[in-house]
Amino acid sequence: MSETTAPASVLDPAREVLDRARETVLVRGEPLGYADLVEILRTPDELLPDLLALAHEVRRKFNGDEVEVEGIVSLKTGGCPEDCHFCSQSGQFTSPVRSVWLNIPELVKAAEQTAATGATEFCIVAAVRGPDERLMSQMRDGVAAIKAAVDIEVAASLGMLTQDQVDALVEMGVHRYNHNLEAARSYFPQVVTTHSYDERVETCRMVKASGMQLCCGGLVGMGETLEQRAELAAELGALEPHEVPLNFLNPRPGTPFGDLEPMDSRDALRTIAAFRLALPRTILRYAGGRELTLGDLGTREGLLGGINAVIVGNYLTTLGRDPREDLELLDELQMPIKALNATL
Template identity: 60%
Template sequence: MPANILDIARDKVLEEGIGLNQNEVYQALTVPDEDLQDLLNLAHHVRIRHCGVEVSLEGIISLKTGGCPEDCHFCSQSGLFESPVRAVTLNIAELVEAAKQSEKMGASEFCIVAAVKGPTQNLLDQVREAVTAIDAEVDISISASLGILTRDQAAQLRDMGVSRYNHNFETARSFFPNVVTTHTWEERKNTLEFVRAEGMETCCGGIIGLGETLEQRAEFAVQLAEVEPHEVPLNFLDPRPGTPFADRPLVPQGEALRAVAAFRLAMPTAQLRFAGGTELALGDDGTEAGLLGGANAIIGGNYLTTLGRPIERDRDAVDRVTSLGIPSVYSTLKAL
């Protein structure tokens, strides 16, 4: 009889720190309901052993919102779709204030985002000015997400003090052409290689529920693991009016929790961060269940174009989960 996936993961991931392969991730994504609690409990033990008990809170803000020339089918910031998002650019004072508010709520990282295919030199100069202003007033690590980079642009970001760069794969390589047609999956991977070569940390994740099969979801997890990201933002589709994916269904809670645990078991040492759509997939109070099922980081408060929970509630959730000991995990999951 083949070994149970929980036994495989316990020996391979928990004890040895080796991530599951694609077939094993698929098995984790398809565990029966009666094994889900045990899967989540195991994923939590893995993240405690290989990442520690700390849960990270991050603030995020868009320097430039809307008007993007790309056709990412899930995104309301694309200028190609009839979505309600309007182009907006923030000034430096607004960015500094947002960073201060993030620090006040205990965030250790602040991410500056722009809706562009890739940054112009003018945009990079704006980011440099923002980083300098934030560093002068706020004690917080600064990351950025500005689209596809050249090697020189990655070097500029490193020199101005950006410590981590986000560029998501979004989905499995085999499914990517169904999601984006204006650039390639390979272009995204090249950007991550430039970022790593310049000594910055890499942040790469994506969105669960774009229409991919469970087999492709497993493919996505191992492709992420192969690039060894420091941080993996885990989003769940929040269908946006006016986009091609406006009518896609929400990810059911059980399916979402399986994804959280499976991605942790594929990447035992990565920072797995809840991002957009978490409240929709897991339920308003399900964030804590996910943090007790493998995740160890949250983007607090609102996202780029959608509302999250008030950042105070995210701070409370982080504090509660961090205070729990291993013996109480299983009973806590049952109560949520």
């Protein structure tokens, strides 16, 4: 046995955790609870391939082989009044992103380019606490123009909503709304101070009740403990969103988290598997930071470890992989892109 290999006596308890997870999730179809998620996140490196294989089995059993592809665009970039410590769009920090608005023709062009990649969803994002009448009016015009020009589902992420705004988005034909929890309840005050965790949850609940699909995820690698990572996964499991985007911190200059080190790739893969086991039937989407945290090899391993959706192209303030690279990888892994009518 090499010096880097843990003895069997150390690995046996971890194997028992994986066996218990297999019975709970794969056999009984139940999500993994907080205590077991903590142990999953402690899986030794030697058993990481086994953990990823289990998560992949769960993904295939409950979600099939198809992958949902999405593109995003920022309708209003920068100048946000909130102080999310990871975000370069906050107007409270010295990060170099400044307020910019897209016009309707630019929005339609971005939607057409997204559809050309094979994506079935196009998400319009705005850096705001919540939408004002100007933003809602531009959304109304933009969604109508996109639907007239291209066959693609339209999603939105506009911050915290009132009930009237939720109703208006439904009327526009927005089929999915993104509002992330960002962090576990216990860690949220270290990430955001200008609004509360409960305010975020309230918007999520209104969205779910409206009939729109709820997209709700978070960001890992922000200095949270392993236990808080498991807490976030369990909280998302209790909320039961239709989709969970999983972001990895890409430290942005000028933000309070700008000096943090990127998350270790093995911890990122353990996190992907843990989220899959906590959310066996949910769309689990690669979102921001995967290029820095995982690289090409890790991106492949994550797709074979629980991920079943990707954002292609660039993100809001950071660059992503060339969409062709992601599409070629999906083809190589024999993971077909989910058809538009399968996303409804």
